[in-house]
Amino acid sequence: MRDVIVVGAGGGGPVVAAELAGRGLDVLLLEGGPRHANPESEWSHLEFDANDPTSGYLRFGPENRDKPGWYREWSQNSFVWELSGVGGTTQHYFGNCPRPYPGVFAGYQGVDAALYDTAYRFPLTYAELVPYLEWVEATLPIKPAPMGRKEQVFFQGCEGLGLPLQTSRDTTGFAYRPQPNAILHPGGNAGRTDDSSLLVYPDATGCTFCGHCFQGCYLPLRAPRNQLARRSTDNSYVPLGLAADAVHPGGRAMELRADSFVTQIHHETSGGRTRATGVTFRDNETGETFREDATVVVLAAGAAESPRLWFNSALPNPNGWVGRGHTDHWFDWVVGLFDDDTGNSRGGNSCARVEYPGYGGLENAGLTPGIQAFTMNLSESGIRGQYTNGRGKTGAWDGPAGRLAGAELREFMSHGIDRMLNVLCITDDHVDPEQRIVPSLFPADENGAVAKYDLQSRGRLPATERNREFVATRAAELLRAAGARSIYRVDWAPLQLHVHSSMRMGESETNSVTRPTGEARFVDRLFLADNSMLANSLGGPNPTLTTQAFATRTAETILATYFGGEGWVHTEAPVVTTDPRITERMVSLGL
């Protein structure tokens, strides 16, 4: 019998696990995918090796790459790029950690209040969340991103538009700024050479500007796991949890078990109330199944896998909101071609952003050739010059929106990977009950019925449509101001990278799955701690920081509610995950 079992070691689960391990609880952290214990030897800087969604090392599948990946159905033009493995999708995230927009929280009364998703606000005030945001920002840690060539070009565009520079963590109006990034600043030789022999820890520390965030971060070379530059949870909160006894008096190192897929959350009902009692998980390699019971179960399997596990466990869903209200920032993609170097393939993949509260935001995104070509072909607007698929909008960009193919794509790519600048358009997409995760009708796999992404890219809510056009237009204007010679809008089909609110937190029991405390509305002792519990799409900011802040808050709630403890965020100082005691533990564990 465990104190706590956490299902999923992605962006949120390890936060709850590490924080509760620090308080001395017996915590088991289960991850369905691989534990990449030695990424320097297991990973590479190569695109297909990493991100082939079927057999890449950053796929949704078991550790053994000779085994097939796991299926997720999507019966529309879209693409799902969520990962399994310790670290989850943070294994290839860009480390961007902006705070959410205050306008999506209860009690907001700014002049722009009506622009936000007022029907589905967070059931607490922004001010209530700030201490938890600060805690995570110090723990990872988060700092303003350094600058490479692509940031210089991006900032030139921002200044050309007359945008003010934001220096605070809180967003209060339209502004540009360096990304608040969970990437350690360059030190020593890092960022100053391409000679690998000089990029060895500790002669190099922090970001080496390799340009391969999307392929996973294993730099500087030979660095202990918690000293790797990018603070995905496998490099930050997981080490913190494994060293909980070293950094907290009375702490107890958590147990991490990877390649162990949870297939059932067990529950019992008495007195008209249902409560979670434990889980069953399956060893991917042997097929053996195990059952463990716990006082509390934390569900953090991801925005699609959490509702999938809920459905497969036959947990109650009386209001029908499990899986509903899925948001994905309905990304779009606007790209400029330049005559001069843009540094597209070098440096942290995204170190600059623009905030457009009420509408969404923009960020630069540096890419390498395979992913770049992919991004130019994920479109709802047909092939430029050939067909529009009923869309093909025109506007501040050049020509109709759509894919680049044939001679146009070849010419575009031959212009040079470092003559491009990509702008990711992040839409404040409002919660729509019809955007949802449902059980697929395709045959089940060894872990049960698979998840289906039932998404629409046509007929989105009017506010969502408005916001997407707003940010896409601003992106084109920014690129023009930065000196682009040609500007393309791709009109992306739904790309599932920022995925949230499919098990949303809410005040009302009619349209939410998670209570304001983080506990499941219809199942006691079951808490939600991944992006699925977010109430909405945050107004556009990247979700990981906010999820981690809520996960910290949820850890406090679990300790107070079921173990008689007290909260710590308002009374203590956080341990930064680069702490030497954690480093020492990583070295002793061979990590």
Added chain:
Amino acid sequence: MAAGGGAAVAEPLGGYPDLPPWADAVLDRLLAESTDAMRGVVVMMMPAGDPYSLQQGVTATGPGPLDQRSPEAFGALIDRFVPHADQLLRPVAVALMATAADVGDPAARAAGGLPDPAVTAAVDRALGYRFTDSTFPASLLAAILLDVTAVLLDPRTVAGPFASAFANARYETKCRVFEALESPLPELISIVDEALPQPLTGSASGILRFFGGILLDGSAFTAWSEHDLWDRRTRVLSARPVAWDIADYRPNGPVDGHAEFLGFHRGIDSF
């Protein structure tokens, strides 16, 4: 037009009797068609000086994806993408083949009588026999889908240098094919819906849109990456990817860092 097809026939106890020689010939022809169709797709994403690019009328000088077996890598990716293809996609493939024969598709005509129901059943049986020990390749269905659509849109594509009608088509016709998948042609919806087993009947338009999307963005990703040139066991690149030269990427090969640190914008290095 004959819709043909129907659900796949379950393998009888004791297995099937030996296949007639013509069935093997049909399957060989289908696999050749699939290879050609994948080549026809990939050269849309990276035209070069190869015969498939020449056939589509959109070319570029220098080496291209066929020099590095990108279409084969892409076909393998599609095959890995869709599991359970035996149960779900094989009946669709058989139904589409019936239509393909009806409209004169060269590979399907090799069956010598499709869409006669007996021959259709034999082809279904042959597909099951050939792929008894491996997953039915989704790329084969994708190829048949592309070819049927190409012939529906332009019957002249049945004639040409390649086994695949799609690969025989001009670039503009290929784009029309993708338009017909993304805004599905009613004929295609009808064929696929009728062949899909329950409970998926009625899902045709979604499946067609899925293939329309993944064939384009997946082939772009594959053709412009290192794909199978990297041996992950030996951790060696067998050749420098053509894409890297075209895009002027990493002229000296992959590196662990760059001398790219230009300081902090307006000196902001902390909050």
